[in-house]
Amino acid sequence: MAFMSKYAWKNPVTVDDPSLIILDKPLFIGAGVNRECYRHPENSDLCIKVVVGHGGKRESRVEQSAYRRLEKRGISWDMLSRFYGMASTNKGQGTVFELIRDRDGNISKPLSYYIGAPEQTALHGDGLSRAIPALKHYLLHEEIITTALKAQNMVYQKFGDTEGKLVIIDDIGNTDFIPICNYLSWAAQRKIRRKWERFELRLKTRYAHNPVLQQILSS
Numbered sequence: 612m613a614f615m616s617k618y619a620w621k622n623p624v625t626v627d628d629p630s631l632i633i634l635d636k637p638l639f640i641g642a643g644v645n646r647e648c649y650r651h652p653e654n655s656d657l658c659i660k661v662v663v664g665h666g667g668k669r670e671s672r673v674e675q676s677a678y679r680r681l682e683k684r685g686i687s688w689d690m691l692s693r694f695y696g697m698a699s700t701n702k703g704q705g706t707v708f709e710l711i712r713d714r715d716g717n718i719s720k721p722l723s724y725y726i727g728a729p730e731q732t733a734l735h736g737d738g739l740s741r742a743i744p745a746l747k748h749y750l751l752h753e754e755i756i757t758t759a760l761k762a763q764n765m766v767y768q769k770f771g772d773t774e775g776k777l778v779i780i781d782d783i784g785n786t787d788f789i790p791i792c793n794y795l796s797w798a799a800q801r802k803i804r805r806k807w808e809r810f811e812l813r814l815k816t817r818y819a820h821n822p823v824l825q826q827i828l829s830s
Contacts, residue, residue: 632700634659640718643764643781645670647702650710650718659698659705670758671706673784677756680793681783686753690746692780711766711778719766722777726762726814732823735767738775740827742767746777747807754799756785756792760810 638649640658651657662668678694693709711719725731725739732739746765750757757779764781785792785802792799811828818824 632659632698632705634661634700634702634705649705651698651707656710656712657695658708658710659700660708661700661702661705663702670784673758673786675706677784681753681755686755687749690749690776690778691753691755691783692778708780711768711780713769713775714771715769719768719778721763722765722767723762725767726818726821726824729821729823732821732827735769735773735775736823736827737773738769739767739824740830742775742777743827746779750803750807751800754796754803755779755783756799756802757806758782758784758786760806762814 632652634649634652638652640648640650642648642663645662646660647663648658648660651659660671662671675694681691682694688709692711695707695709698705698707713719725735749755759782761782765777765779767775768778769775792802815825815828
């Protein structure tokens with residue numbers, strides 16, 4: 612596949628693999644409304660998402676289409692988990708993605724983990740205060756359209772106690788009936804700014820009890 616040919620992984624996964632990949636409970640990472648995510652059993656740098664909800668197939672199609680466009684544009688993948696094609700699993704067809712890990716090797720936790728409690732936000736406040744605006748700049752610069760921006764759909768990849776970056780791991784794509792944002796830069800920029808404004812408003816409202824986060828968002 613085109614996605615696979617550009618990157619040299621130790622154990623590449625393609626739809627032509629004759630063996631079925633077995634995903635079981637020890638490999639489980641987490642679940643959204645429509646999909647579950649598992650560690651790839653043969654490659655610690657990858658994860659596999661499988662459909663479990665009614666809307667999961669459409670979500671995956673929108674996502675794959677978006678990733679193909681981004682690949683053709685040659686974007687930087689600095690703050691977006693890469694897509695590496697499809698895999699046959701015991702839970703059906705799965706989509707293979709880069710698994711984001713902290714510098715110490717642990718799987719990176721979602722932003723919601725770090726802002727859910729003021730003490731966690733304070734502990735990582737310096738890094739978060741740089742990572743949040745950096746993600747906004749990245750999305751605008753690369754013109755990456757998301758179906759939604761949510762704290763649980765991005766992870767904070769830690770490089771140390773005070774350094775890290777946000778990486779989006781889900782909800783990539785444009786579900787507009789007429790997707791002009793995919794082709795017109797000014798429309799993409801406007802859409803991204805609107806989504807970011809709503810994202811910050813949700814954070815301010817949902818985590819109103821977190822003064823450290825409120826200060827970061829107001830700076």
